[in-house]
Amino acid sequence: MASGEPLTASGYIVHHLTNLTVGHGFWTLHLDSLIISGLLGLFAFLGMAKLASKATSGVPGKMQAFVEMLISFIDQQVKDTYHGKSPLVTPLAITIFVWVLLMNTMDLIPVDFVPMLLGAAGVHYFKVVPTTDPNLTFGMSLTVFTIMIVMGFKVKGFGGFMHEVFTVPFGAKMAPVNLLFRLIEDIAKPISLSLRLFGNMYAGEMVFILIALLGLWQLPLALPWALFHILIITLQAFVFMMLTIVYLSMASESHG
Amino acid sequence: MNINATLIGEAIWFGVFIWITMKYVWPPLAKAMADRQKLIADGLAAGERGKHELELAGKRSADALRDAKAKAAEILAAAEKRGVQMVEEAKVAAKVEADKVVAAAKAEIAQQVEQARAELRGRVAELAVAGAEQILKREVDAKAHAEMLVALKQEL
Numbered sequence: 001m002a003s004g005e006p007l008t009a010s011g012y013i014v015h016h017l018t019n020l021t022v023g024h025g026f027w028t029l030h031l032d033s034l035i036i037s038g039l040l041g042l043f044a045f046l047g048m049a050k051l052a053s054k055a056t057s058g059v060p061g062k063m064q065a066f067v068e069m070l071i072s073f074i075d076q077q078v079k080d081t082y083h084g085k086s087p088l089v090t091p092l093a094i095t096i097f098v099w100v101l102l103m104n105t106m107d108l109i110p111v112d113f114v115p116m117l118l119g120a121a122g123v124h125y126f127k128v129v130p131t132t133d134p135n136l137t138f139g140m141s142l143t144v145f146t147i148m149i150v151m152g153f154k155v156k157g158f159g160g161f162m163h164e165v166f167t168v169p170f171g172a173k174m175a176p177v178n179l180l181f182r183l184i185e186d187i188a189k190p191i192s193l194s195l196r197l198f199g200n201m202y203a204g205e206m207v208f209i210l211i212a213l214l215g216l217w218q219l220p221l222a223l224p225w226a227l228f229h230i231l232i233i234t235l236q237a238f239v240f241m242m243l244t245i246v247y248l249s250m251a252s253e254s255h256g
Numbered sequence: 257m258n259i260n261a262t263l264i265g266e267a268i269w270f271g272v273f274i275w276i277t278m279k280y281v282w283p284p285l286a287k288a289m290a291d292r293q294k295l296i297a298d299g300l301a302a303g304e305r306g307k308h309e310l311e312l313a314g315k316r317s318a319d320a321l322r323d324a325k326a327k328a329a330e331i332l333a334a335a336e337k338r339g340v341q342m343v344e345e346a347k348v349a350a351k352v353e354a355d356k357v358v359a360a361a362k363a364e365i366a367q368q369v370e371q372a373r374a375e376l377r378g379r380v381a382e383l384a385v386a387g388a389e390q391i392l393k394r395e396v397d398a399k400a401h402a403e404m405l406v407a408l409k410q411e412l
Contacts, residue, residue: 023261030262037266041273049280057291068289071282090286091278099273130266135259139266143274 009213016111016209018125019133030133037130040102045095070098074241081245084252086151089245096140097241103130104201104233108226111208131201131236137194144244145190152251189247193240200236204229381409 019030048067055064071094078090106129114128130136152161165182166175208229211221385405 026260028258028260028262029265030260033262034265034269038269041269045273045276045281048285049276052281052284052288055284055288057288057295060288060292064285064288068285071285072289075286088274088278091282092274094282095270095274095277099270133262133266135262136266138259139263140270142263143267143270 013209019127020125032126033130033133033136041099044098044102078245082249089248093241093245097237100240101237111212129205132205134198137198141190141194148247148251155252197236197240377412
């Protein structure tokens with residue numbers, strides 16, 4: 001807890017939900033989100049890249065077997081849903097699942113642990129779960145959105161894409177309505193994608209913070225919530241990945 | 257909830273991680289898995305082939321065994337037949353030999369009988385002469401009566 005602040009419940013909550021920032025206005029950077037997400041990503045993906053560079057087609061080691069199990073599971077999901085040819089989709093799905101899963105898992109670190117450690121080091125605000133930062137979830141979902149649009153243009157061509165925008169679902173006579181529908185649909189995709197993840201993780205973190213306010217009662221409560229939260233952590237990572245695959249398969253398949 | 261430049265930073269992180277995964281994680285692992293799949297498929301196929309070959313070899317060995325048995329039986333039968341034949345031949349040969357021996361013996365006997373008869377004839381003639389000598393009480397000129405004696409011999 002930062003010195004000089006009143007030790008109230010709302011103060012405690014606000015403190016836990018405040019990012020470590022630099023800069024002003026739009027050019028504010030949430031250092032905690034950027035550092036944690038970056039470190040987790042570098043750890044996971046450089047680690048997997050190192051492992052992949054030594055991957056053998058013979059008998060795999062335990063670590064390789066684990067990673068292969070994970071990515072072949074993801075690849076199976078992609079194969080079941082996405083029938084295009086883009087070599088980007090499976091790596092994208094792997095990136096999303098692994099990264100989001102790791103960032104969500106940060107939620108299982110006791111809520112006071114990292115702020116206390118860093119508070120002792122003079123850093124007063126630190127949100128340790130990057131997925132509770134809408135900047136991250138929107139950053140991901142907008143990237144997915146961009147890939148989706150580009151893939152739509154690539155697969156269908158400009159004419160095909162525009163034809164789909166103006167004629168689906170009601171035919172050419174209702175072109176303005178179709179366009180409106182399409183706009184709403186496409187805008188809803190990244191928003192729902194990012195807000196779902198953000199909302200789930202933010203709410204989960206909030207519950208952890210509220211439990212932490214209960215004094216001794218947090219002991220019997222934090223564990224069941226953490227156990228239950230493992231489900232949400234995995235589920236949200238899976239849902240983000242799955243919806244991305246679905247959106248990309250929609251972008252690369254004709255609607256009718 | 258405030259949207260700011262962090263979004264751009266996170267998008268950059270996201271892009272970097274996608275790039276790493278796409279370039280360094282997914283292709284080698286996918287290749288390793290595909291290769292292993294092929295390896296396992298090949299191994300299974302080889303096992304299947306081996307099993308099939310074993311089956312064929314078993315069939316071949318059974319055939320060979322059956323052939324060998326048939327051939328052995330054939331040889332045995334031939335040998336038996338040959339043995340019977342040889343015994344038969346030996347019997348015939350023995351019979352011939354025996355007949356020959358018997359014939360020879362018979363001939364010898366006949367010859368001896370003849371000889372004994374001739375001898376007897378001579379002795380009878382002598383006896384007759386001696387008897388006649390006795391009866392006549394005189395010297396019979398053997399030379400003078402030789403012709404008659406020979407004729408007598410012939411008669412006996």
